[in-house]
Amino acid sequence: MSFDIGNPSIGLVFWTAVAFLLLLVLLRKFAWKPIMEAIGEREKSIEDALASAEKAKDEMARLTNENEQLLKAARAERDIILKEAKELKDQIVADAKVTAQTEGAKLIEQARKEIDDQKKRALAEVKNQVSSLSLEIARKVLQKEFEDGQKQEALVADLLKDVKLN
Amino acid sequence: MDFRHFFDSKKISFLAIFAVLATFSVTNSAKAAVADTAASVSHEAHGEEEFEPTKMIMEHISDAHDWHLWGHTSIPLPVILYTDKGIEVFLSSEFHHGEHDYQGKYYTYRLVDKKKIRVVGAGGEVDEAASQNVWDFSITKNVASMFLAVILLLLIFTSVAGAYKKREGKAPRGLQSFLEPIILFVRDDIARPNIGHKYARFMPLLLTIFFFIWFNNLLGLIPIFPGAANVTGNIAVTFVLAFIVLIVVNINGNKYYWKHILLPDVPWWLYPIMIPVELVGVISKPFALMIRLFANITAGHIIILSLISLIFVFKSLAIAPVSLAFVLFMNVLELLVAALQAFIFTLLTALFIGMAVEEHH
Incomplete structure (x- = not known):
């Protein structure tokens, strides 16, 4: 029975060694080295891409955070400005009111004084008129008195009637 | 040595259990088949045209001119x-x-x-x-078949390497995408966990061993012309592979490796026992590699041939469907064994290299 266990043929040993070592050398140079390098490079590039993506994400988050802070600060500032403006407005309105009131009061006072003056003057005028009229009447009465006694009496009575009407 | 990482993933442990089961079933039934056929031959050893399964099987698994x-x-x-x-x-x-x-x-x-x-x-x-x-030094059937495998490997892997160069940095495609996971498997699940950070230097050897054994196993499973040679089931072939592993392991052995063999951590009076045991261990590890691959592949071939022989032994066509069903099952199992034995050989090679280059702190 020809079985190979106890009797490995020298030819097969030789050719196996030659074939395997040749295969090892050729594949190492032309296949394994480029393949392992390419795989390694690709893995590295993927890793780098992931790392840079992570970094970009962090940067993004940082920027967003910064923006938010900025926005918050701006909002706060706006609120302060608005508040100040409102206060200022109120102040101005209040001031204006006070000024207007005092001014108005002053004007009214002035007007009142003017009116009083005018009244006084008018009254004085009236008094003058009255006095001059009275004098005129008296002179006319006296003239008539000197012309005709009867008529003088009637005149006086008439005048007196007029005076009463006045 | 730490073996835990083998069982890290369920996948691997399942594979390992399957491997053990497959190995036992293959070898046991092979022995049974050989014994049976041998018995039948001795009973019917008369007549010129008598079918002799043992002779047929041995012819098929042996080398030829x-x-x-x-x-x-x-x-x-x-x-x-x-x-x-x-x-x-x-x-x-x-x-x-x-x-x-x-x-x-x-x-x-x-x-x-x-x-x-x-x-x-x-x-x-x-x-x-x-x-x-x-x-x-003839170019026998096994040598020719092995050359065929070598040529196939060279063509396939140089073209894959070309694809990497052509499509640099892009996703793999075609043959490249089929082989890349296997290459990565050898790197990430065989070399890295067993050898450690110095794994890169041994990658060419491990990849060549894996694909050489796998391709030869697969070619052996093809029943017609370009295949059918029992290359990895020949002790001469497995001897050369194991011998290369022996050389590589011992050349790369560091001082801790040699100290473990020549000055083990035992009382000095145990040295006469321990040192020979360790030296035997140096040889027995690759020896086991040689026998395991040879026995598994040869057993697979013997089983399939035995099942085919059943038809001729019973001289009945009625047995053919049963026989073929079993042959089909065995062929599928052998496809698994082809990859599994390549994996185990590579894994143990990586393990032995890892033991030799391991640093102790």
């Missing part, structure tokens, strides 16, 4: 003989399947048992003394 195609047709292979007088080269067809002797330049040769080449003396009988001077 021609590549059998069908019937009486076979491809002649070159015979290369290194004799004490010079080198002889001729085609194996000169022997006419062992029926004729061939008159060479220096001797007359005869093919004995279809594979042994012997010198024929002047009287017409085999001259064993002269045969001692003739070394057979």
Whole structure:
């Protein structure tokens, strides 16, 4: 029975060694080295891409955070400005009111004084008129008195009637 | 040595259990099959045309000087003989399947048992003394099949390497995407966990061993011409592979490795026992590699051939469906075993290298 266990043929040993070592050398140079390098490079590039993506994400988050802070600060500032403006407005309105009131009061006072003056003057005028009229009447009465006694009496009575009407 | 990482993933542990089961079932049933057929041969050892399963099976799993195609047709292979007088080269067809002797330049040769080449003396009988001077370096069926595997490997992997260069940095495609996971498997699940950070130097060896064994296993499973040779089921082939592993492991062994062998951490009076045990261990590890691969692949071939033989042993066509169902099952199992044995051989190689280069702090 020809079985190979106890009797490995020298030819097969030789050719196996030659074939395997040749295969090892050729594949190492032309296949394994480029393949392992390419795989390694690709893995590295993927890793780098992931790392840079992570970094970009962090940067993004940082920027967003910064923006938010900025926005918050701006909002706060706006609120302060608005508040100040409102206060200022109120102040101005209040001031204006006070000024207007005092001014108005002053004007009214002035007007009142003017009116009083005018009244006084008018009254004085009236008094003058009255006095001059009275004098005129008296002179006319006296003239008539000197012309005709009867008529003088009637005149006086008439005048007196007029005076009463006045 | 830490073996835990093998069982880190469920996948691997499942594979390991399957491997053990498959190995046992294959070897056990192989023994049974061989015993059965041997028994049947002894019972029916009369008549010229009697079918002898053992003879048929042994012929199929043995090496040969021609590549059998069908019937009486076979491809002649070159015979290369290194004799004490010079080198002889001729085609194996000169022997006419062992029926004729061939008159060479220096001797007359005869093919004995279809594979042994012997010198024929002047009287017409085999001259064993002269045969001692003739070394057979023929391109046999196994060598031719192995060359075919080598050419296939070279073509496939140089083209894959070209694809990496052409499509640099892009996702793999086609053959490249089929082989890349396997290459990565060898790197990430075999080399890295067992060897550690120095794994890169051993990647070419591990990848070559893995794919060489796997391709030869698969070619052996093809029942017709480009395959059918029992390359990895031949002890000479597994011997060379194991011997290369032995050399690589011991060349790369660091001082801790040699200290573990020559000055183990045991009381000095145990040295006479421990040192021989450790030295035997150096040899036995690759020896186990050699036997494991040889036995598994040969057993697989024997089982399939035995199941086919059943049809002829029973001389009944009715048995054919049953036989073929079993053959189909075994073929599928052998596809698994082909990859599994390549994996185990590579894994253990990585493990032994890892033990040799491991640093102790």
